[in-house]
Amino acid sequence: MGKLQQTILSEVSLAGVGVHTGNQTTMTFKPAPAGSGIRFVRVDLPGRPEVPALIGNVVETARGTTIGVPGPDGQTVKVHTVEHVLASLAALEIDNARIELDNNEPPIGDGSALPFYGKLKQAGLAEQDEPRKYFSLPQVVSVADGSIQLVANPNDCLRISFTIDFDHQVLKSQYASFEIGRETFEKELAASRTFCLARDVEQLRAQGLIKGGSLETAVVIGEKGIENKEPLRFPDEFVRHKILDLLGDLTLLGMPLRAHVISIKSGHRSNVKLVQELRKVYDDIERQKQGPVFDINAISQIMPHRYPFLLVDRILELEEGRRVVGIKNVTVNEPFFQGHFPGRPVFPGVLIIEALAQTGGFMILHSIENREQTLLFFAAIDKVRFRKPVVPGDQLRFELSMISFKRGICKMDGKAYVDGQVVCEAELTAAMVNR
CATH class of the missing domain: 3.30.1700.10 (lpxc deacetylase, domain 2)
Structure with a gap:
């Protein structure tokens, strides 16, 4: 004992x-x-x-x-x-x-x-x-x-x-x-x-x-x-x-x-x-001992994205309309590593922003009833900072908090982490539109 x-x-x-x-x-x-x-x-x-x-x-x-x-x-x-x-x-x-x-x-x-x-x-x-x-x-x-x-x-x-x-x-x-x-x-x-x-x-x-x-x-x-x-x-x-x-x-x-x-x-x-x-x-x-909040199959039921452009593997935390945490495991098999860059694969910064946005988009779409008829488009990306390269073998952790959500326009504060260190941060604004 x-x-x-x-x-x-x-x-x-x-x-x-x-x-x-x-x-x-x-x-x-x-x-x-x-x-x-x-x-x-x-x-x-x-x-x-x-x-x-x-x-x-x-x-x-x-x-x-x-x-x-x-x-x-x-x-x-x-x-x-x-x-x-x-x-x-x-x-x-x-x-x-x-x-x-x-x-x-x-x-x-x-x-x-x-x-x-x-x-x-x-x-x-x-x-x-x-x-x-x-x-x-x-x-x-x-x-x-x-x-x-x-x-x-x-x-x-x-x-x-x-x-x-x-x-x-x-x-x-x-x-x-x-x-x-x-x-x-x-x-x-x-x-x-x-x-x-x-x-x-x-x-x-x-x-x-x-x-x-x-x-x-x-x-x-x-x-x-x-x-x-x-x-x-x-x-x-x-x-x-x-x-x-x-x-x-x-x-x-x-x-x-x-x-x-x-x-x-x-x-x-x-x-x-x-x-x-x-x-x-x-x-x-x-949390993982209890099972993920949403695995990849559950994410696919909420998000319209599909391979190779679904960039979130799991949602770990979700406070409805307030905060969300998701992860992506970065593997060498990602298709974009063939050209970005040969001999030195680096996860594209624009795709880190996209993955942040998808994590935040999950929080938004999960909170509305007519999600099947709704898409989210970028309206603005502000205060973007890239702190450190992301490479195969890393696990990206995305944390987003809602700043405001009015009349179909939502603004979120987002940070991406690897091993506890911020690798990217941005303020993301998205607009809800009908499909």
Whole structure:
């Protein structure tokens, strides 16, 4: 039998100031039922709103990860800087916990995860009746933004490898790689502290950040060395803390991940993008277990196109009149590869646009009654960008959202992805006409 879910045995509390808001907060960890996940609870607000620690609830990533949900007054109920808490929970394999706060940010403590990890160890662990649900990554997932790169490779456990490289005479390049587990986290990662460059302090304060920051809550790096009285806890403490942060962000996937995650210079913004792509892969797999929403035969009953010009293989998601997701598997047998280009086959960009349009057209035609008497013609194509060539072996994922649909004219925002990266995007306008 596999591992069972865990919660904590007893409730524990700690108090202090939040590093960015400067607010005084008391935070209490409480046991939670199996299957409930990690939930932050704002007990200072009417109704005690809960904010589940899930990737879909991320609202900000400026120097920390903030999650939030809509409140009854229309304002977002936020919990700032959750990554150190989540990393501690992940390291101890705690699946379910209720975390009550009387303000909007966990205490920063000494800038490391030790305060949270220590309290959770003190609380003890309790096995529950439901098995842990792991996500064993079946394929490579990557995100990139300039020199920032993140790649998740299939692996039989969670390993994080990280490279930092700052243009600074004290803080230069560092690399570390750890297989994530309780013992490794406790000995090698939990004590590593958050850090910032002294030259960035005033700019961060001007942005309304680090109101609770000090030499007791972070390592400050000056031009000649660190400005703290306490020496570094590890020679490579900075890259270790980046691994800690990334572990916390990965916890927003909602289940333990089995993969080797390799980061070059990533921060919370790019970490969150990777988790979003990982979640898409997981959700697609779960949907495929239940069978596709519409296979090629069902698509052919809605769309007038036929081989070789039917360019959508499957519809994975359909929110009637609002959003659609489809895929096309690109094979070397596509007829246009004979001439585009001999020796270097590249999927024509105009056909990516056509495939996007067909996916959106499926959403439109599926929503109307007289689809047999209706055709859709292009009326406009705007804001087109091609980001990366598509080649045989790729799987194109099309995501379209309806912008407007009035008097037979529909406008959609469309993006095409390969391995989580945007390869094409456009705004498409189509007109409905009688056959």
